[in-house]
Amino acid sequence: MNKTLLVSGCWFLVVGALLGQDARQIVAESQKRGQSRSQQYEGTLEVIGAGNKISLKRWMFERIGSYGASKAILRFTAPAEVKGVALLIVNHQDRASDQWMWTPALERDRRIALQDRSTRFFGTDFSFEDLEERDVNQFDYKFEGEETFDGQPCWKIESKPKESKSSQYTSSLMMIRKDNYVVIQIENFAKDKMVRRIHYSDVQQQDGIWVGRTMEVLDANRGSRTVLKLEKLQYNVPMKEESFTLEALRRG
Amino acid sequence: MILLRLISWPYIRKHALRWLLTIAGIVLGVAVFVGMHTANQSVLYAFRQTVDRIAGSTQLQISSGETGFDENVLDRVQGVREVRIAVPVIEAVVNTGLPGQGNLLILGVDMTGDRGLRQYDLESGDEAVIDDPLVFLAQPDSLIITDTFAKENKLGIGGKVPMSTMEGEKLFTVRGIMKSSGLASAFGGNLAIMDIYAAQKVFGRGRRFDRIDLAVEEGARVEDVKSKLEALLGPGFQVESPSARGQQFESISRIYALTANITSAFALFIGMFIIYNTFQIAVTQRRTEIGILRALGATRRQVRTIFLGESVVAGLLGSSLGLLLGIAIARGMTGYIGALLGEVFGIAQKAEEISTNPALMLFAVVLGVITSVIAAYIPARNAARVDPVQALQKGRYQQMSAGENRVRRITALAVTILAAACLLLSRYRLLAYAGDALAVLAVLLLTPTLAQWVARALRPLLRWLRPVEGTLAADSLLQAPRRTSGAVAALMLSLALVVALGGLTRASYDSIFKWLGVALNPDLFISPSQSLTARSFRFPGSMADQLRAIPGIGEVQSVRDARIQINGAPVIFVAADVRALVNRATLPPTAGDPTKMYRLTGEGKGILASDNFALLHGYKLGDVLDIPSPQGVLRMPIVGIVVDYSDQQGSILMDRSVYMRYWNDDTVNIFRVYLARGATEAEVKRRILDRFGTERRLFVLTNRDVRQYVVRLTDQWFGITYVQIAVAVLVALLGIVNTLIVSITDRRRELGVLQAVGGLRNQIRGTIWLEALTIGAVGLILGLAFGALQLYYSLRITGEDLAGMRLDYEYPYQICLVLVPVILAVAFVSAIGPAESAVRGSLVEALEYE
Structure with a gap:
């Protein structure tokens, strides 16, 4: 009995140490599997307010590059009053992204300040920061165990932003599916309080990449939800670097 | 108290009308004092309240006088680690054109981050308008108005508000209505929120902001952040708490407050003589009564106390009535004074309600009572000196004794000599004031x-x-x-x-x-506002060439003016093409060589100071001014002093090229237009309006209109x-x-x-x-x-x-x-x-x- 306990204890110590290292490897693997040269989709946004009031928006999303070095442009296509408004996101490996917004009616762009990244992304429950790609190198990780989530065995991993990464969140708790390394939930915390939960569902393989095609964001403070559905999703579509510049943003 | 009741009260009752007339002097003096000051304070209070309510949780504001600054300054400020949030602001007052509404204060903000500083509590409307800046930003005609303004104008969501913009007459759409409290109660509720980039277009700001509002990170000291920002931005920028704007307004309207002080003090001073007169007569009339009192054993002190007591009662009663009348005056004048100060100094505020200051009220009462007591002191002293025997001899005290007269005349002569001496030495400012006071005293003694x-x-x-x-x-x-x-x-x-x-x-x-x-x-003046002192709207510099192309126009001069601070003193600078200006108008010089001063100013080697600026702030020809600009301190010598009344606080004239270089701004407040030979004012005015009337907000004023x-x-x-x-x-x-x-x-x-x-x-x-x-x-x-x-x-x-x-x-x-x-x-x-x-x-x- 004592021997069994001793062996078990040693095993846990060894596994614990190994898992501490593995947490980062799991996230890195997840990132690696999701990598593509480019991504394109038509997104449908459904914002369900606290009073169950629903508003709909549609956008066209294009991304070139992957993770820390990617650039993305998001153009609203509906409703009519926001059509043409666009957002350019330039992600960096060592710092927060740069973001610019284009307003066609005014014919001018504006920079989204770093301080504003924690604010809601145009009435949705996403914040501007949530639109950034999370690069594995910008966080420290801790393995929190395994559990079954949405009927799938998952790894539970806590991430904390490194000093260089400016973030509104103090930590995040990720659920990563063991079978395909797809992140199916991120709970974001600010000072130990869960403020935003992003849940990925409808996980499918597209162009060899596993992806959750439905994203539901819950704003815990407001009690409102936003559902983003990825339609006409494609990976590795040919795209040009020059389509992801401020000039391109202004051209529309 | 008993003496007052037994002796004074019957006399006062018997001569009630005279007493009322006596205290009328105090009533009017106090009323003018309270009225003018309350009206002035109410205007100041309204301005401060607007500033406070708009500021929200703003801890520091960055500005560069009235000139504004480039957008890139915002990035530099946001890059400071201790700055939690920094948001750009454009503030402007526009006339809505809605009947009876007058001015509307437009606050141009960037809704993406502005909610971190200000609370926009919605009364009604699409929640998304506020929460979703996308809708608000995507449509530049979006406006959020206050509940007060909405009710007054029967406006709802989707309602249209007409506004004359730099792009001509435009209809703005109400996309949100704020609850009438906090921010929404600023400027008397006549407040509207607009996207800052839309505001830039509407008000002709180019790519500039009026100011930046910011809050510091938790744990950071506001003073430290202020110092850091001042060092980062340089002397061309003012980094101050929102309340400092109230102090600036106070400083600019100082002349008005001083004028109000002098004249109301004079009214009280004149009232003092009526009280003096009444008490002097009362002493004369009541000498028998005083004689009897003295014969019955009343001391001189008791007699003096009776009259001084009466003066205190008169002072209290007069001051109290004066307070009421003063508040009524203030009610009637606050709007007028607010409009006047707004017009003269070009500063937006909306004073409708009066703000009573308990300390001022108390001071006025004390002033009224002291005035009354001072006025009654000599008569009371004379009453105390009444000889019981002489008191029965009618008429004796109505005549001034030869001895008394002699003393007065000798004193008056001495005071007159002193006044004359002060007059001779009046180059010393204090002696000039003393000379005036002594002259008044001498004349009073000789009256x-x-x-x-x-x-x-x-x-x-x-x-x-x-x-x-x-x-x-x-x-x-x-x-x-x-x-x-x-x-x-x-x-x-x-x-x-x-x-x-x-x-x-x-x-x-x-x-x-x-x-x-x-x-x-000039024959014509083209201004973006009806009021020539309002600087909310500006024309782009390129408009000058478009104007020159209009037949009948001989010459166009672009002028940009704005208020800045030089060594803490508010001053208006006027930037114009000096070489063109001097061909048409030469301001009369009071110091300096006229040819040289205009040449040097035109070459950007100096500035011209107005005579009032030099006099008020003690500048002389050749002094070097440190003029703060967004590009750093502009050191310019005063190459000439000229007569110019562009502003009560004084003005400086610099070449437009210098302004454009240091402020990176080519906008124009006023175009001075000279007609070509043979052209008529009416015809050219019509052509200008035909050319720009639909696409620009502009007012064409004839020379006569401006005068x-x-x-x-x-x-x-x-x-x-x-x-x-x-x-x-x-x-x-x-x-x-x-x-x-x-x-x-x-x-x-x-x-x-x-x-x-x-x-x-x-x-x-x-x-x-x-x-x-x-x-x-x-x-x-x-x-x-x-x-x-x-x-x-x-x-x-x-x-x-x-x-x-x-x-x-x-x-x-x-x-x-x-x-x-x-x-x-x-x-x-x-x-x-x-x-x-x-x-x-x-x-x-x-x-x-x-």
Whole structure:
């Protein structure tokens, strides 16, 4: 009995140490599997307010590059009053992204300040920061165990932003599916309080990449939800670097 | 207290009318003081309240005078680690065109981050409009208005608000309505929120912001962040708490507050003489009573206390009524003063409600009581000195003893010598003020003597006019100088004030007209606002070439002006193409070589300072000014000092190229347009409106329009002074009525005897009328003469300390010609009541009087 306990204890110590290292490897693997040269989709946004009031928006999303070095442009296509408004996101490996917004009616762009990244992304429950790609190198990780989530065995991993990464969140708790390394939930915390939960569902393989095609964001403070559905999703579509510049943003 | 109840109260009750007239002096003095200050404070309070409510949780504000600054400054500020949030702001006041609504304060903000500083509590409307800046930002016609404004204009979500923008007349759509509290209650609820980038277009700001509002990170000290930002941005930027804007407003409107102070103090000062007069007469009338009291063992101190106690009661009552009247005055004037200060200084505020300051109220009451006590002190002291035996000898105390007169005259002579000495040394500012005060004192000390001299000189005339009545009237004044000296002094001071202010006003108008003739000589002025002092809207610099292409236009000069701070002093700079300007208009120089100064300024090697700026702030030719600009400190020598009244605080003229280089701004406030030979104003004005009318907000003003505008503004400014003059004259006239009532009561027996020996009622009436006219005439002669001296001091004080204007001495004869019949007529009217009272009383009672 004592021997069994001793062996078990040693095993846990060894596994614990190994898992501490593995947490980062799991996230890195997840990132690696999701990598593509480019991504394109038509997104449908459904914002369900606290009073169950629903508003709909549609956008066209294009991304070139992957993770820390990617650039993305998001153009609203509906409703009519926001059509043409666009957002350019330039992600960096060592710092927060740069973001610019284009307003066609005014014919001018504006920079989204770093301080504003924690604010809601145009009435949705996403914040501007949530639109950034999370690069594995910008966080420290801790393995929190395994559990079954949405009927799938998952790894539970806590991430904390490194000093260089400016973030509104103090930590995040990720659920990563063991079978395909797809992140199916991120709970974001600010000072130990869960403020935003992003849940990925409808996980499918597209162009060899596993992806959750439905994203539901819950704003815990407001009690409102936003559902983003990825339609006409494609990976590795040919795209040009020059389509992801401020000039391109202004051209529309 | 018992003495007051037993001795004073019956006397006051018996002479209630006179007492009311006496305290009227205090009432008016306190009312003017409280009214003017409350109105002024209410305007200031309204401005501060607007600033506070708009500031929200803003801890620091970054500005660069009124010029604004490039957008890239925001990135630099946001890059400071201790800055938690920094948001850009554009603030402008526009006329909505909605009937009865007047001005609307537009706050241009970036809704993406602005909610971190300000709370936009929605009353109704699509929640997404506020929460989703996308909808708000995607449609530049979006406007969030306040519940108050929505109700007043019956506007709902989707409602349209017309506004004249730099792109012509536009309809804005209400996309949100804020609850009427906090932010929404700023500017009296006439507030609207707009996207900052839309505001840039609407107000012609280019890619510039007016200011940045910021909050610091938790744990960071505001003072430290302020210092860090000042070091980062340089001296061209002001990093201050929101409350500092209130101080700037106070500093800019300092002249107004000072004017209000001087004139209201003068009104109170004049009221003091009426109280003095009444108490002096009361002492004379009650000498028997005082004698009996003294005989019964009352001490001198007790007698003095009775009169001082009465003065405290009069002061309290007068001040209390003055407070009520002052608040009523403030209610009537606050809107007017707010509009005037807004127009003159170009600063937005909306003062509708009055703000009463308990400390000011208390101060006014104390001032009223102290004035009353000071005025009553000499009569009370005289009462205490009454000899019980002499008290029974009628008439003795009405005449001033030769000894007393001598002391007064010697003192007056000494004071006059001192005043003259101060006048000679008046280059020292303090001595100039002392000289004025001593001159007033000398004249006051001499008033009884001077009044007697004038009355004696008038006696033959009166006798010639009406042998019996005239002689009686003149003798009444000659025999009882104490009875009239207070009223004469009050009238003299009032009229001296009228002459001084009248002369000052005339001289100011003359100077302004001269300046208008030289400086404002273009045929047309094109402004983005109806008010030439409003600087909310600006034209792009490129518009000058478009204007030049219009047939009939010979020359276009672009002018940009804005208020900045130089060494903490607010000053307007005027940036124009000096080489073009000098060909058309040369401002009269007061220092420097005219040719050289314009050449150097045109070459960007110096600036021209206005004479009032130099006088007010002590600058001389050759002094180097450190002018803060967004590009750093611009060090420029003063190469010339010229007469320019563009602003009360002073102005500096620099070349437009210098401004564009250092402020990186090519916008224009006003285009000065000279017509080509043969072109007519009306035709060119029509062409300009045809060319730009639909695509730009612009007002084409003819030279005549601008002159009328300046004159109207000057009229409004002096309008308040006229009201104060009227109050001062009213207080003095109350003094005449008071004196006459006392005179009749005092001479009741004498008048009764006259009637008993056959004097006709008309003769009695005539005597009193002539007495009143004589008091008026004596006051007029002394007042108009003393006014000549006061005018000199007023011009000095205005020139050196208030407006920095060099004004020519010109005695206002026209005003005097008006004053003579007016004062005599009012004196006559004020005598009608007392005269009727004298002839309609019981003859038996009159003979039994005393």
